[in-house]
Amino acid sequence: MSGxxxxxxxxxxxxxxxxVDGISLDVADGEFMALVGPSGCGKTTTLRMVAGLEEATAxxxxxxxxxxxxxxxxxxxxxMVFQSYALYAHMSVRGNIGFGLKxxxxxxxxxxxxxxxxxxxxxxxxxxxxxxxELSGGQRQRVAMGRAIVRRPAAFLMDExxxxxxxxxxxxxxxxxxxxxxxxxxxxxxVTHDQTEAMTMGDRVAILRDGVIEQLGTxxxxxxxxxxxxxxxxxxxxxxxxxxxxxxMVDGRVTIAIGEARITIPDAVAAAHxxxxxxxxxxxxxxxxxxxxxxxxxxxxxxxxxxxxxxxxSLGAELFVYFEEFAHARAQAAGxxxxxxxxxSAVDDLEATCRSTMVARLDRDCEVAVGERCRLRIDPxxxxxxxxxxxxxxx
Amino acid sequence: xxPTPAANLVRVAGVTLLILWSLGPxxxxxxxSMSTQPETQQVPARWIPEDPTLDNYRALxxxxxxxxxxAAADSSQYGxxxxxxxxxxxxTTAIVLAISVCAGYGFSRTEFKGSKQLLWIxxxxxxxxxxxxxxxxxxxxxxxxxxxxxxxLVLVYASSTAPLAIWLFYNYVRDLPPDPEExxxxxxxxxFGAFRRVVLPQMRSGIAALTAIVMLFVWGQFLIxxxxxxxxxxxxxTVIITEFIGKYTTNYPLLTAxxxxxxxxxxxxxxxxxxxxxxxxxxxx
Numbered sequence: 123m124s125g126x127x128x129x130x131x132x133x134x135x136x137x138x139x140x141x142v143d144g145i146s147l148d149v150a151d152g153e154f155m156a157l158v159g160p161s162g163c164g165k166t167t168t169l170r171m172v173a174g175l176e177e178a179t180a181x182x183x184x185x186x187x188x189x190x191x192x193x194x195x196x197x198x199x200x201x202m203v204f205q206s207y208a209l210y211a212h213m214s215v216r217g218n219i220g221f222g223l224k225x226x227x228x229x230x231x232x233x234x235x236x237x238x239x240x241x242x243x244x245x246x247x248x249x250x251x252x253x254x255x256e257l258s259g260g261q262r263q264r265v266a267m268g269r270a271i272v273r274r275p276a277a278f279l280m281d282e283x284x285x286x287x288x289x290x291x292x293x294x295x296x297x298x299x300x301x302x303x304x305x306x307x308x309x310x311x312x313v314t315h316d317q318t319e320a321m322t323m324g325d326r327v328a329i330l331r332d333g334v335i336e337q338l339g340t341x342x343x344x345x346x347x348x349x350x351x352x353x354x355x356x357x358x359x360x361x362x363x364x365x366x367x368x369x370x371m372v373d374g375r376v377t378i379a380i381g382e383a384r385i386t387i388p389d390a391v392a393a394a395h396x397x398x399x400x401x402x403x404x405x406x407x408x409x410x411x412x413x414x415x416x417x418x419x420x421x422x423x424x425x426x427x428x429x430x431x432x433x434x435x436s437l438g439a440e441l442f443v444y445f446e447e448f449a450h451a452r453a454q455a456a457g458x459x460x461x462x463x464x465x466x467s468a469v470d471d472l473e474a475t476c477r478s479t480m481v482a483r484l485d486r487d488c489e490v491a492v493g494e495r496c497r498l499r500i501d502p503x504x505x506x507x508x509x510x511x512x513x514x515x516x517x
Numbered sequence: 518x519x520p521t522p523a524a525n526l527v528r529v530a531g532v533t534l535l536i537l538w539s540l541g542p543x544x545x546x547x548x549x550s551m552s553t554q555p556e557t558q559q560v561p562a563r564w565i566p567e568d569p570t571l572d573n574y575r576a577l578x579x580x581x582x583x584x585x586x587x588a589a590a591d592s593s594q595y596g597x598x599x600x601x602x603x604x605x606x607x608x609t610t611a612i613v614l615a616i617s618v619c620a621g622y623g624f625s626r627t628e629f630k631g632s633k634q635l636l637w638i639x640x641x642x643x644x645x646x647x648x649x650x651x652x653x654x655x656x657x658x659x660x661x662x663x664x665x666x667x668x669x670l671v672l673v674y675a676s677s678t679a680p681l682a683i684w685l686f687y688n689y690v691r692d693l694p695p696d697p698e699e700x701x702x703x704x705x706x707x708x709f710g711a712f713r714r715v716v717l718p719q720m721r722s723g724i725a726a727l728t729a730i731v732m733l734f735v736w737g738q739f740l741i742x743x744x745x746x747x748x749x750x751x752x753x754x755t756v757i758i759t760e761f762i763g764k765y766t767t768n769y770p771l772l773t774a775x776x777x778x779x780x781x782x783x784x785x786x787x788x789x790x791x792x793x794x795x796x797x798x799x800x801x802x
Binding site: 175201 | 696699701702705707710715
């Protein structure tokens, strides 16, 4: 078996802080796995444990067929790209890329050949004799990548390698890194705090919070079926709107009441959520993605609600409209979350989420003006429902 | 905001005053060193020699014997004293660098049981003034038969300089990013290998600065060698110069020429490594 396997890996620091709490993860051979989460969630610590730069206090780490849990970094056969690139300032680009091979005792001629090959792949042959200080951010990033690929390791580890680049270069390098990884088919663990980066690059994405994996799945699974409110609010940009609502049965059909608005859940959707009928008469947390609002001109559309636009942002191809019409309902949701002592920091996150303004992504042709009313309908097939007590998705 | 002309004037005047204050004694020393002994005793004082001479410098560097009649040392001993000082400075600096680079790196990058307490103990020795321990130090060195030995002098210099050097390096290494070192560990280095191949080259500037700081410190040492050396083979230049002063008469041109020559090496060190010294002293801030 190859790839990277983590079995119930934990990291407790001497001061008692548990940064990683029993994580299990299996990165298949050739797979690109993104670890994403907010600051302090344990993603970098996890990566550093795989690299051997931090000692795991519990669990087993395997790379390829070997148990590397107690091996020093040099014996793990991994290559790592750091956020700061960690280039050796006193060496040329050639020296940087070939350093690992030199340490492995490879003959000079072979080192030169491998370095040239890596430089050619990354399009930086003409930079080989320069020092890192003579390179731009993007070029340094390429050198760091070159240093990693030249060794042909059993696994790639990347710690936010794009976060020091400007937005345009970041998008460019995102494509380059994924293309390179597909080409060399080495299992890769990629840490980022940027959910867009994780979603666009990862074959699968693991979302971490407080040292625990909240959900692991393909980008599509995470987006379409978030396991809980944290994942729902973390994935997607802008984030999913989370509102307090009430589940009711009206004429035998599941209806969600949000303030004055009523959303009748289609029977097929209700049937697919077997737990939903059990919530009849109870509070639920309703998640609506910004793109699932539909601008309706018809004032007679009973399923639509009026909102007052507080802000609008045009991005050219789309229009983001912000409103606070659901403020009352949102405050209730925050209050409900406030009573959940057993879900830890989910409470804080939920309150923070619920107190933000709601947002809808509308067609660029929509005519809306700040301070004016806008009539929006919610796509009933695209409503996400969560249990406010556990914050888990209602399946 | 651009400074007003008045503020500029005050600044220029202040800087000029400071330069005069600092360089004035050196200029006076140079003038005196090129004067004759009678000229230095004229009243009113004569600041610029009538017929400048380099005889005193020649005597000091050429090994000629010039002295006050009742002085304990003469110019022929100066060359040996300079060599003694230079040798003690170079050897002490090498020892202090070796100790402080390793200790500073160790204290800032690794944590072991009692490491913080150990660092505090090392740093605490910096605050003990040398004059409070001279008697004990003399007794200890006598006991170890290290009086009038080069080794004894270097041992005391190194032990009195190392705590400051360790502290400076501790702060300096804390400011260095750990990533390249960790990258080296992943690239196949042992911890010592990463230190030697990646960390040490990163420290070049700090090592240069510390070299200068320790050299300047050791070059100017007076009390310790005065206490521990009494032979021509071990006395440094700071002690020999004071011995040019006789009980009743002093050859001031010779004395000042010796002083000016003694200032040249540390001045060169300070000038060449000035940029690194500033960086080192501001590390950890």
